[in-house]
Amino acid sequence: MKSAHMYKKEFMEYLQIEKNASPLTIQHYGRDIDEFIEFMNSESITLLDCDYPDIRVFLSRQHEARFSRRSVSRKISSLRSFFRFLEREESVKYNPFLNVSLPREDVPIPEFFYEEELDQLFTISDLTTPLGQRNQALIELMYGTGIRVSECVKMEVGDLDFSLDTALVQGKGRKERYVPFGQFAGKALKSYIEEGRNELASKKQEDTKRLFLNAKGGPLTEDGVRLVLKKMVKDASLTVNIHPHKLRHSFATHLLNEGADLRSVQELLGHEHLSSTQIYTHVTKDRLRNVYMNSHPRANKR
Template sequence: MQKFHKEWLLFLDYLKIEKNAAAKTVEIYQKDVEHFLQYIADEQIDDLRNVDYISVRNYLTILYEQGLTKRSVSRHISALRSFYKILAREEVVTNNPFNQISLPKQDYPIPQFLYDEEMEKLLSINQQDTPLGKRNRALLELLYATGIRVSECVQLKMEDVDLELQTVLVLGKGSKERYVPFGEFAKDSIKQYLMNGREQLIGKHSEPQHFLFLNAKGNPLTARGIRVILKKLVQEAGLTVDLHPHKLRHTFATHLLNNGADLRAVQELLGHSQLSSTQIYTHVTKDRLSHVYKNAHPRASKGE
């Protein structure tokens, strides 16, 4: 990496300034680029201009041999394609060898979600007689009502929530902001938490906090804290499912589509930049439509 330090700095400026990429994205791209630069060093290629199609194909073979998934290989290709794109723009190289490489066809995993009955059972827990109980209820209702990421949830501040308009301002990936609506149940739970729970959590010895969700010590709730809370709620509901924040996000999207929501609208609510990211949920609606059709259409099946 040291040999190509100038080239990396050019790419780093592009990521941070032009793309406004999140710190996590920069970290991942750096690892991918470093991995590739180590490969060409091992191959005794001392000039990025000497990397050709054969070199790239050999590199991809190594990635697969190391057990990387198609998704990870695609990420490597995308990172290095962008890397060379910037180098070509700055006239460091004359061509981009990664433009000749197609991304591997993805095997998208089917997202796991809670069924309606499971979600209702989870929401039936009523422990709102304590500040933590009120917080947990507001947290669960908001996550299910909005489908926001856990990283977005822990960043929510008091001023981001508008109870009158029933919207929350979310800071998503790439520092992109979006407004997400929520319903009456979430509104009531948040209101109860703000009126009779949050101030008690702050206490006398905590620093004033602007974050919406706080832990038992009055400090901002963390992503790990949210996972612990959800696990506890699942146990209290008597469910045997494994629940994590992203599963609630999957549940949010699946339930919307199952009830007729437009795919583009769900894309916007989730904050997906690409429609393909949202299309992983359409398998559920297809199954449901097939079930509805077989049960409703008079010519769907032959009578016995």
């Protein structure tokens, strides 16, 4: 009889070859399955005799360990897919995760920058240096398009079309989409490509097509982007938290605040489901108050 890890290996190959899943998705599935295999070993059960009561014990352990609802939901989804694969291959009789409901998630309101804060970030880079030009192009592109940090670091110079002011984005699940960028991002990108990027690229013998390079001429990583943004916030003397997704949140929030429709924002962000975009329908307290004061017939208009 095959071991649980052998079944896991077959499932990983299925995800890669048949489902064309991204390496990160495969990594997450693998981690969740490994955790469940470890649980089964501790309870002396196998994939073949795993049943709903065992699932309840597993979920109670998750609760005791204080995992977030989001993490538990992901694990249930991963294991449900794993057992669905095993059932299809006739390796198990049925899927014990089939009727396990996902815990209701607490959806936090996304953090975003106010426009005044962004103005400070846009003026902090030293545009006479290669890294300053890169940083300016980086933040203008991320805020100007709302792309994910993973999409940003994978972007190549050839993905930019300056005649149409659009960028080709390699999104989640290897889905491609085109996003427009404005004049500020276009100007910053051109300056960086024509000057700063060439100087950075000359520091490394191997040529790379990646758009954003680090100080040594290699491709800029996601962690590198986080460090760049953290330093920019510090240099701008802003007392706010910073992470790359905050620029994406700001992009969506500002578009909706200015009247953009939800479907268009969904397409720009590359969301598969509209529900993912609806978390951005919050508005700032100031704007909410202004709408009320300017629109309600019984508001105090003086």
